[in-house]
Amino acid sequence: MLTEGKQLAANYKGGPLTDELKNKVEWYNAVSEAEIFMVNNPKELSACLPFDIDYQSLIKPDEREKLLKGEPVLKTGFEERFDRKIVATIIPLLDHNRLEGIIYLYLPIEKISEITKDFSVLWLAAAVLFIVITLFFGTKLISRLTKPLKQMTLAAEKVSEGDYNTRVDIESDDEIGQLGTAFNQMSASIQKEDERKKEFLANVSHELRTPISYVKGYSEAMLNDIIQPEDEYKYLHLIHREAGRMERLVGDILDLAKMESDGFQLLNFPLVLSQLIEDAVEKYALVLEEKGLTFSLQLDPDIIINGDEGRLEQVVQNLMDNAIRYTEEGGITIRLTKHPKGCLLELCDTGCGIPQEDLQKITQRFYRVNKGRTRADGGTGLGLAITEKIIHLHGGEFSIESELGKGTCAKLIFPTIE
Incomplete structure (x- = not known):
């Protein structure tokens, strides 16, 4: 009502109130929810009402002073002369500090209550509908969220009982789905490790x-x-x-x-790798001579690595044992050269070679290309698994290249000390 009153008052440009302005106010009164009156003298207010009224009971002296200052008057509560509770707004129409008239807007509180009552019914119905919809979709959402969690709980119980084949269904890519994927990966990892054991x-x-x-x-x-x-x-x-x-x-x-084991540590210190290799292969001279095999060392004496001397000797000896065991003609060559990643150690033989389908499995525990021959020669099937482990503990890389009937070359890459 305050906004409406100010908008109506904005049409007043000063001077006596015109019939045109009165007509606008009357028209707006017809379309507005509030009752609106405009008089050019507050004393004439009673003439606009269908009953006699003393204007002084509606506009008190203090309110008149406020209107003279150009301030609107806001009233709420029981109005004796209207014999009802109202909400009212009085807008002054001033011309050079002279109160030429007022715009009086009021609305019975009963009418407001009726409006709010209607809205209350609508809001109550909307609230009930909202609660029903929320409960329905909330239950669906909670069920969707908890279903995979329940599955994972049951799956975890099965895994704890030793059933490592258990997997959970992945139905989404959100955090729950990622958790399910991680669970499946964990279960697969445990299953693989259990099978390995x-x-x-x-x-x-x-x-x-x-x-x-x-x-x-x-x-x-x-x-x-x-x-x-x-x-x-x-x-x-x-x-x-x-x-x-x-x-x-x-x-x-x-x-x-x-x-x-987690507590295993290498006894690392700077080593001249060429000297370590020479010392490690020295004991094979007689065996090589007995088998009639040639032996060649091509070692860079300037290469120094940080390593465990005993474990690196074990690596060289494991590779030498395999090379001698599977080489009947030709010989063995060891090369040590610089490499972009540090240094490259190659131990190559002219033996029987390894089939391509076995190369990826050769470092697995107890894996043998020729099981019968290896047992006869006293191998345990763990030498290359130990070799690969030692190399990785030194931060190195290990690979084997072989061609059936032509020989095998083991390649080791180690970081070096500059």
Whole structure:
């Protein structure tokens, strides 16, 4: 009403109130919710009403003073002369500090209550509808959010009980979906590790079963005098060989266990790698001579790395053992050169080579290309797994290139000390 009154008062330009302005106010009164009157003298206000009224009871002296200052008067409450509660606004029409007239707007509170009551019914209906819709879609949303969580809870219980094949369905790409993907990856990882452990234990049992059966069988034969005295040395040699195989296998298993533990640390210090290689291969001179194999060393003496001397010697010896075992003609070459990543150590032979389908698996525990031949030669099937582990612990890279019938080349890359 204050806004309406000010907009109507804006049509007054000063001087006596015109009939045109009165007509505008009367027209606006007909279309407005509020009752609107305009008089050129507040004393004439009663003439605009359908009942007699004393203007002084509607416009009090203090309100008149406020109007003379050009300020609107706002009234709320019970008006005795109207015999009802009203909300009223009085807008002054001033011409040079002279109160030429007023615009009086009022609205019975009962009428406002009726309007708000109608709106209250609508708002109540809308609120009920909103609550129903919210509950419906909220239940759907909560069910959608909790369903994968419930699935993951059940899946986690199954995994804890040893069922590592358990997976959860991924139905979204949000955080819940990402959590489900992470759970599936974790479950797959645990399953893979469990399978590796089972395979490892099965392989260890299988590897130990053969030498143990030999040792037990030969020793029982000797204790029962089944073996002739002249053959005792032969069978003692076999028992010694099988005991040595078990010793190497247990040693390799312990090495792998140590390297895979969190507390394992290398004893690193600066090493001249060429000198370490020369010392490590020195003991193979007689074996190479007996097999008639050539041997070539091409080593850069300026290459220094930070490494564990004992473990690096173990790497060189593992690679040399394999090269000599599978090379019958030709020879072995070791090269040490500089590389963009540090240095490159190559150990190449002219042996039987490795089929391409086996190259990716050759460093797996107990994996053998020719199982029968490896057992006869005393291999444990763990040498290359240990070698790869030691190289990675030194921050290096390990790869094997081979061509069947032409030979194999093991390539090792290590970071160097400048």
